[in-house]
Amino acid sequence: MPTxxxxxxxxxAWCPGCGNFQILSTIKQALVELGIEPWEVLLVSGIGQSGxxxxxxxxxxxxxxHGRTLPVATAAKLANHFLHVxxxxxxxxxxxxxxxxxxxxxxxxxxITLFVHDNQIYGLTKGQASPTTARGTHTKIQPYGISSEPLxxxxxxxxxxxxxxxxxxxxxxxxxxxxxxxxxxxxxxSLLDILQPxxxxxKVNTFRWYRERVYKxxxxxxxxxxxxxxxxxxxxxxxxxxxxxYKNDKETLEEMVxxxxxxxxxxQKFSIEAVKHEIDKFY
Ligand SMILES: Cc1ncc(C[n+]2csc(CCOP(=O)(O)OP(=O)(O)O)c2C)c(N)n1
Numbered sequence: 001m002p003t004x005x006x007x008x009x010x011x012x013a014w015c016p017g018c019g020n021f022q023i024l025s026t027i028k029q030a031l032v033e034l035g036i037e038p039w040e041v042l043l044v045s046g047i048g049q050s051g052x053x054x055x056x057x058x059x060x061x062x063x064x065x066h067g068r069t070l071p072v073a074t075a076a077k078l079a080n081h082f083l084h085v086x087x088x089x090x091x092x093x094x095x096x097x098x099x100x101x102x103x104x105x106x107x108x109x110x111x112i113t114l115f116v117h118d119n120q121i122y123g124l125t126k127g128q129a130s131p132t133t134a135r136g137t138h139t140k141i142q143p144y145g146i147s148s149e150p151l152x153x154x155x156x157x158x159x160x161x162x163x164x165x166x167x168x169x170x171x172x173x174x175x176x177x178x179x180x181x182x183x184x185x186x187x188x189x190s191l192l193d194i195l196q197p198x199x200x201x202x203k204v205n206t207f208r209w210y211r212e213r214v215y216k217x218x219x220x221x222x223x224x225x226x227x228x229x230x231x232x233x234x235x236x237x238x239x240x241x242x243x244x245x246y247k248n249d250k251e252t253l254e255e256m257v258x259x260x261x262x263x264x265x266x267x268q269k270f271s272i273e274a275v276k277h278e279i280d281k282f283y
Contacts, residue, residue, distance in 0.1 A: 002037050004028045009056040019170035019196035019207070020049060023117055024056055026173050027086075030180035041084045044073040046098065048090035048124045050117035050196075067097025070105040070114070074253070077110045080264045081254040084184060085112040092122045092130040095151050099131065102153075106162045106189055110253040113183045113190045116153065117170075119198035120205050127201030137204065153193050154233035158226060158246045163188025165229070165246040169195045169214050171207050175242065182244060188252050195240075210240070217243030224248065 007028045014020050031041060038059035045051040047066035054061035060083070064072045073087040094102055094116050105114075121139075122128040129142050131151040138145050157165045164186040168176040176194065183190040195214070197207050221243065223229065229246035254260060259278055260268075 001035055002032050004032055006038050007031065007057050007059060009054075009058045012056045013052070014049060015200045017199040018049070019119065019194075019198070020053065020117060022170040022173050022176070023050075023115065023194055023196060024053055026170075026176045026180060027053075027115070028057065029173075030177050030184065033177070034181055034184060036084055036184075040082075041086060042073075042076055044069055044076065044085065044087045046089055046093040048093045048117075048122075049119075049198075050088055050090040050123070051093060053088045053117075067093055067099075068101065069093060069098060070101040070112075073112045073114075074105060074108065074110045077112050077254065078257070078260065078265065080266045081111065081260060082264050085110075086184065087112060087114045089114065089116055090123065090130070091116060091118040091120060091132045091153075095131040095153055099151075103156075103160065106157055106160045106191075108253050109163055109189045109250060111187055111189070113186075114192065115180070115183075116191070116193045117196045118153070118193050119196045119202055120150075121198050121202045123198050123201060134204070152233060152236075153191070154245055155230060157191050158230045158233055161226070161248065161250075162191055162246070163248055163250060163252075164190035164244070165233070166191070166244045167193045167195065167242050169210055169242055170197065171195075171210060172214070172242075175216065179242075179244065186247060188248070188250060195242075213238060213240045214242050215239060217241050217245070 042060040043054040044062045045054050046069040069087045069089045073085050077085045120132045122130050129146045133146050136145045166179050168179040183192045223244045223246055
């Protein structure tokens with residue numbers, strides 16, 4: 001069985017008090033409790049403070065371009081679907097620069113896990129607005145206030161019939177760990193949006209601000225009811241629900257590709273005849 005030390009990477013270079021520390025230690029705890037060995041995991045990221053997370057863990061890692069986390073993660077999963085592929089991204093990285101990929105990864109439904117460190121700001125580049133920044137927020141380069149409506153990632157994902165949609169809070173690690181475990185073990189594209197205070201550039205959505213508002217979805221809440229899930233995903237303000245909002249059991253991308261059903265692509269011998277044979281079957 002793996003231990004947390006097996007996953008130990010470099011010392012993080014984040015600001016003291018950053019919510020990313022809790023996310024990092026919770027990912028390690030979740031993987032250890034699931035009995036997943038470091039060599040069975042691929043962590044993929046783009047660019048940002050959150051994008052640095054794979055450097056701080058010892059497992060397979062890929063640090064790609066800003067916004068391109070999901071195409072890399074999807075390709076890796078198709079190449080070796082025996083790996084647990086976990087993509088980590090910031091709200092800017094995933095919903096802004098990578099917004100197009102976010103929509104289409106949900107539609108494709110590869111069996112990968114996505115953790116979004118949602119601090120409602122661009123952290124690495126020092127505090128510009130991201131797609132989840134509240135309307136009217138003032139930043140150093142948006143002194144008149146943000147004019148755009150914030151993107152609601154959960155509502156967007158549910159509207160696209162995403163296979164698993166959840167939200168957690170970096171300040172409640174026990175609950176976050178259970179959500180991470182559920183997301184990793186779910187078969188299908190799993191989104192876990194994580195409320196992650198940025199102590200340096202977001203002075204509004206602080207740990208205290210969240211603690212006063214977050215609550216867990218009720219035990220009797222049914223995550224298979226898509227319409228109810230959509231309604232709950234719109235709740236934001238004085239009360240912010242966390243938990244598993246929605247899930248379904250639909251077929252994954254890998255299951256729909258007949259050539260990799262039995263054996264991952266990386267373990268197959270490449271032969272042009274075999275490829276021609278597969279193509280001929282369809283035409
Ligand atoms: C294509 C491209 N556009 C812009 C940048 C500059 N850039 C690097 S990180 C970043 C924002 C990161 O914010 P977010 O994804 O929310 O992550 P955080 O740092 O808050 O964790 C930007 C705009 C870049 N590296 N590449």
